[in-house]
Amino acid sequence: MRLALSVVFSSIAGYLLGVDTVDFKTLVLLAFGGYFMVGASNAFNQIIEKDLDALMDRTKNRPIPAGRMSVNTAFVIASIFTLLGIIILYTINKQTAMFGAISIFIYTCVYTPLKTKTPISVFVGAIPGAIPFMLGWVAATDNFGIEPGTLFALQFFWQFPHFWAIGWFLFEDYKKGGFFMLPTGKQDKGTAVQTMMYTIWTILVSIIPVFGFTGDLHLSIIAAILVFILGLGMLYYAIQLFKKMTEQAAKQLMLASVSYITLVQIVYVVDKFIS
Incomplete structure (x- = not known):
């Protein structure tokens, strides 16, 4: 539920950034379409990983491994959610539906099988995970470009x-299911360094709109400073993980990352409507 709501939040933020006049009908359609889209992905994921989910404390109480739901019932739900998601997004425009379908396909057919094979799965999983923010803009403009x-x-x-923060503090639990989430496969300095580097990349990308290179996507200097400060806050926790190498530090980074992406999207949207 939390994941689904975060996807809906990102989609709505992207829509508000791209639209000139808010159409509440489209906003509602996007929210429901995004919700069904992520629901379908999660349902297919839990069908495929039912045996592995039973091995991990984090997932053993999910409906299928816990025996509260049959695989057939889950498949029917996943299929209905897929159809509803794509049909609803299609009523907004064809490109939105296409990206929604791509997201479900990559998450289910590429990311999920790779999780037990290689840490590259995180790279693959980041593609459907990054689509919702973008999807909102496409829903608003029916156009895919620099913005x-x-x-x-x-x-x-x-x-x-x-995800590396999650993979770090749930390392032992993931190992029971045979999942390889950390880039080096271990809770080591190599993983911590890469975590810091990608945090820096995130900060740099977040302030690009202030330089005027991103078409209709703008960011005022004040908003860019706020976004940069938020990024430094996340980087602080990434550095703490490097220094301490503990599961507690990883958990703090994960919580900081959730706060970061939510607050950055809020700053982007507020800045658009007040500047």
Whole structure:
């Protein structure tokens, strides 16, 4: 539920950034379409990983491994959610539906199988994970260009420190299921350094709109400073992970990353409507 709501939030933020006049009908359609889209991805994921989910404390109480739901029922739900998501997004425009379908396909058919094979799965999973912010802009404009590309890049780079932090503090639990989430496969300095580097990339991408290179996506100097400060806050926790190398430090980075992406999207939207 939390993941689905975060996707809806990102989509709405992207829509508000791209639109000239808010159409509440489109906003509602985008919210429901995005919700069904992520719901479908999650449902297919839990069907594919049902046996592995049963091995991990984090996931053993999910409906299928816990025996509260059959695989057939879950498949029907996943299929209905897929159809509803794509149809609803299609009523907005064809490009929005296309990106929604791509997101479900990559998450289910590429990212999920790779999770037990290689840490590159995080890179693949960051693609559908970055689509919602971009999707909102495409829903507003029916156009894919530098603006949604920048929104995509911001959320894409952000996911590496976010998921590596999760992979760090849930390392032992993930190991039970055979998942390889950390870039080096270990809770080591190499992983911590890469986490810091991708945090820096996230900060750099987040302030690009202030320089006027991103078409209709603008950011005032004050907003850029705020976004930069938020980024430094996240970088502080990434550095703490490097220094302490503890699960507690990783958990703090994960919480900081969630706050960061939410606040940055709010700053972007507020800045658009007041500047």
